[in-house]
Amino acid sequence: MLRTSFGSGLLVLVLWLAGLGAAAQFAKFAVPFGTVRLLYPEAGTEIGWLLTLISALGAVFGMTAGVLIARIGLARAVITALVLGGVVSFWQATLPGFAIMLVSRVIEGVSHLMIVVAAPTLIAQITSGRFRGIGMTLWSTFFGVSFAVMVWIGLPFVGNRGLDGLLVAHGVYMLSVALFLGFLLSNVRRPETAAAVQRDQTPMIQKHIDAYRSPDVAAPAIGWLFYTMTFVALLAVLPELLPLSSRTLIVGFMPVVSIAVSLIIVSALLAKATAVAITIVGFLVSGSVVMLFFAGLPLPHLSIGLFAALGLVQGASFAAVPELNATAESCALANGAMAQMGNLGNLIGTPILLSILGYAGHAAMFLTVVLLYLFAVIAHVVMARARA
Known part of the structure; x- marks a missing residue:
């Protein structure tokens, strides 16, 4: 467990930043959707799958993600998911064909699920008392804040740098948060929890x-x-x-x-x-x-x-x-x-x-x-x- 209340508060904030990145995995395609549609004019109505694939994956595998993350460890899951999400964003920035972009969204859905399951669980672990309520209510805002930021900042960014520029920026953001979390989470150790879960077959x-x-x-x-x-x-x-x-x-x-x-x-x-x-x-x-x-x-x-x-x-x-x-x-x-x-x-x-x-x-x-x-x-x- 982190040694100071300041460190715990900082960790909660950075986990919330990870949540913003996870929500942006939706927002980076949903908010500039007109631009996305222009990139794939041949897709027709199937273009909607770029938005809904992550939701479909979560609807089917959400509980499975909860089970697996409890087994592999919360800290490892968050960092792995952030790195995976960053790499996928860089891949998407090459603007591949529509079928390949759909595949990338399925992989991105894995990253998204891992973050939204592991990060709030970790927040609950490192906080207590009234600070736990504050931490969880802060976490609850991640989706709305991310979409608002994408509207206010992301859309003008797409206008200046294109969708590929936005995807690169998202990848840089995810990897930066992963590095910062890796440093902070080095002070969090809960081996007894992981061992107990791994014995559950x-x-x-x-x-x-x-x-x-x-x-x-x-x-x-x-x-x-x-x-x-x-x-x-x-x-x-x-x-x-x-x-x-x-x-x-x-x-x-x-x-x-x-x-x-x-x-x-x-x-x-x-x-x-x-x-x-x-x-x-x-x-x-x-x-x-x-x-x-x-x-x-x-x-x-x-x-x-x-x-x-x-x-x-x-x-x-x-x-x-x-x-x-x-x-x-x-x-x-x-x-x-x-x-x-x-x-x-x-x-x-x-x-x-x-x-x-x-x-x-x-x-x-x-x-x-x-x-x-x-x-x-x-x-x-x-x-x-x-x-x-």
């Missing part, structure tokens, strides 16, 4: 069954499924409903307010309430805000209020993992389950809500969102009773 399928049967391991992930089914979908749908004059400002502010609530309000609330309780309240408040659509609340106010409420869910869901799981192995399993359910939610949420919007209109779509949040509350309450 439970088959992988049984690990999946046991994990999702556990109300400790599964609870954060099940709630996260309902969160991710709506978050990205609403970011895609709501802008089209907003007034054109204020659309850009509101859309830019929506994820920012969610991040701010996670960092400031959730961190404060964790001193007085459990992460699970905050998550449940977050879903209830989110559903209540959506219901105000039927009372005539203007959509700009609804959009900002909803993403502020979802910030409670975002921060508290990650904080719930170490709160419910005491060992490194169970934390890795829980983070693997969150990766699995989060990627599944990203894959199915937007098509479902867009289909409902197309067939039945805005009211039906908003009612569906409310029902999803209600299902999340019910799932959390049922699992809390099981734990009791």
